[in-house]
Amino acid sequence: MRMDLPLAPVDEPEPCAARVPLFTGLDLEQLRRVSALARPLVLEAGDALHLAGDRTDRLCVVHSGRLALTLGSATGRERVVRMVEPGDSVGEHEFLTGEPARHGARAVAATRLCTFSHAEVARLLAEHPGIGGRVMRTLAVRLAEAEQRLAREHQPVTARIAGHLLGLPALRDEADLVVVLTAPKKDVASLLGTTPEAFSRGLRRLADDGLIAMEGPRVALLDPDALEALAAE
Numbered sequence: 001m002r003m004d005l006p007l008a009p010v011d012e013p014e015p016c017a018a019r020v021p022l023f024t025g026l027d028l029e030q031l032r033r034v035s036a037l038a039r040p041l042v043l044e045a046g047d048a049l050h051l052a053g054d055r056t057d058r059l060c061v062v063h064s065g066r067l068a069l070t071l072g073s074a075t076g077r078e079r080v081v082r083m084v085e086p087g088d089s090v091g092e093h094e095f096l097t098g099e100p101a102r103h104g105a106r107a108v109a110a111t112r113l114c115t116f117s118h119a120e121v122a123r124l125l126a127e128h129p130g131i132g133g134r135v136m137r138t139l140a141v142r143l144a145e146a147e148q149r150l151a152r153e154h155q156p157v158t159a160r161i162a163g164h165l166l167g168l169p170a171l172r173d174e175a176d177l178v179v180v181l182t183a184p185k186k187d188v189a190s191l192l193g194t195t196p197e198a199f200s201r202g203l204r205r206l207a208d209d210g211l212i213a214m215e216g217p218r219v220a221l222l223d224p225d226a227l228e229a230l231a232a233e
Contacts (some may be wrong), residue, residue, distance in 0.1 A: 210223065
C-alpha cells in the first residue's frame with residue numbers, strides 16, 4: 001500500500017533535503033525552502049513506485065528504507081540493476097531526457113521518500129546551479145558502478161559476493177568489521193547476476209573458508225584482506 005502524504009511532519013528533526021547529497025552546500029534556510037517543495041511518499045515493502053515504461057514527472061529521494069531498480073526480461077524474470085539507499089535518488093534520467101522510466105522501482109522495505117516535481121527540480125537548478133553539477137557527478141558514478149558490475153559478471157560467485165560485502169557500510173564490532181545485508185537475498189543475488197541458491201552457497205563457502213561469519217543479516221568480515229584479494233580475481 002502506498003500513501004501520498006501531506007508535507008513532512010512538524011516533528012521532523014531536520015529538513016528532508018539535509019540528508020540528500022544533491023543538496024550538499026546549501027545552508028539550513030535554503031534546505032528548509034527546498035524541503036518545503038517536497039511531497040513525502042510512503043511505500044510498504046513490495047509496493048511499486050513505478051514500472052518500466054511509465055511516464056514519470058518527479059524526482060524521488062529515499063529518506064529511509066530502500067528501493068530496487070529492476071529490468072524485466074522476455075521470460076518475465078526480473079533483474080535488479082541497482083539498490084537505491086537512503087540519500088540516493090531516482091528519476092534524474094527521466095527529468096533530463098523526458099523519456100519514460102527505463103527501470104521499474106519497488107520498495108524492498110518500508111520506505112519513505114521525498115518527491116519533487118520536474119517543474120520544481122528545474123526551478124531548483126535555476127536557483128542553485130551547483131545542484132546540476134552534483135546531478136552529473138551522481139550519474140557518472142552510477143555509470144562507473146554499472147560498468148564495474150558488468151565487468152565482474154565473469155567472476156566466480158564468491159568473488160562477486162566478496163566485492164559486494166566490501167562495498168557495504170561497515171561498523172566495527174570488537175575486533176571485526178560487520179556489514180548488514182538489509183535487502184532480501186533474492187534481490188542481492190539478482191543484483192550480482194546469480195540465483196538465490198548460488199548466493200547462499202557462496203556465503204557458506206566464504207564462511208567455511210574463515211573469511212566471514214554470519215548471524216542472521218549481520219556478516220562479520222573476518223579477513224578483509226583475503227576478501228579484497230578474492231574480489232580482485
